[in-house]
Amino acid sequence: MKRDQMGFTLIELMIVVAIVGILAATALPIYLDYTVRSRVAELVVLAASGRDTVSENIVNDGGSIDASSCNGVSTGSLGTSNTASLACASGVLTVTGTVKARGVVLTYTPAIGSGGVVTWACTTDSTNRRFVPADCRT
Template identity: 40%
Template sequence: MKAQMQKGFTLIELMIVVAIIGILAAVALPAYQDYTKRARVTEGLSLASAFKAHVADIHAGGNFTAATGYNTNPPAFSATDNVAAITIAPTTGVITLQFTARVGTAANQTVTLVPFSGGVAAPVLLPDATAAFTPAQGNIGWRCMALGAAFGVGAAGTLPANLAPAECR
């Protein structure tokens, strides 16, 4: 008698392949969800570029004494699916991005963009724009801060660090 050749896979081989695919999916899905949320935060950071330029313009002018300070005539902003609001602190120029629930685990989580001068080694907040001031020397730097971020100046936002881009952690 001639031995029959095996054709196809056995049931146990198929079960092993299905189990491996299941394990990979269980690991990949949470990582992908965090990745999409970080991409949504990045949308907010790109929308904030006009606000950064606005703060830099007021700072470069110096001797600004309006009660609204850095927040005088800010750029127009319309809420998006991911970004609920962008605000500028009048005295410090700190830009706060407020996100919708699509980004974090809850609505109204924030990331702050802190303007500073003096370099990263010795950051100094910008002068109060609601009073007369002399512009700081040198370039303005920006530090993105999510929950738990520490920089030496400015307050961190409330968005969990795992949902923020690397430069915000």
Template identity: 40%
Template sequence: MKKTQQGFTLIELMIVVAIIGILAAIAIPAYQDYTKRAKASELLSIASGAKASVADYIVTTGNLPTNATQAGFQDQTTAIVSGMAWANNRIEITGTAEVDNLVLRLTPSTTTAGAVTWTCTASGAPKLAPASCRQ
């Protein structure tokens, strides 16, 4: 009588474990990068309130504010924001170590029609910056 094989051999199991290890080695860093980018995009969302306050001030007075209080926003800190300030005629929002200390700079300008437009630049960890802030 011929005995039939039941189950997997040791080599087959070792190959499966190796394949799973390779996939995990690729997937885990990609996922970590994705979560950091998502958090970095949140910096831009958090700055939207400050952008609205500054734009309102510019439209109302025709001038740039001299400080954050005059612009109508407060410095705020969260799990991913270590600070937000009005400096050098722009909003600077600084991320924490969770987003590799990324700094987004939002610079206002006015059009001939009086509308306020924003230019975003990034430093610190440019690969994490939202697409609108990359040069």
């Protein structure tokens, strides 16, 4: 007499639990890295407005990069949960992230290119290079 199979066996359930565990173990670190990268992206956005202001000041000043290049840039604590501060000195912008953004520091340095165009170089001193944008990893 043949018995019909009813439900799952213990082995089948254990295999499903193991697969779900493996997927969770790989997905969680990827998700956490993604959230930190999105917080660092906020630093880039905040620096963009400062870069625009500094670029405008440099062009209006005849192409000289000096202390007056920072006129009009909002500095200090910006009141966001991901940005600790924005500083500007002689046209160089430094954006510092909070602990949530792993304390990443992005530095944007202006240079005068051909035709008087202001170009920007982004660098970081962060040990968490995997969280910063690709153009800042140099």
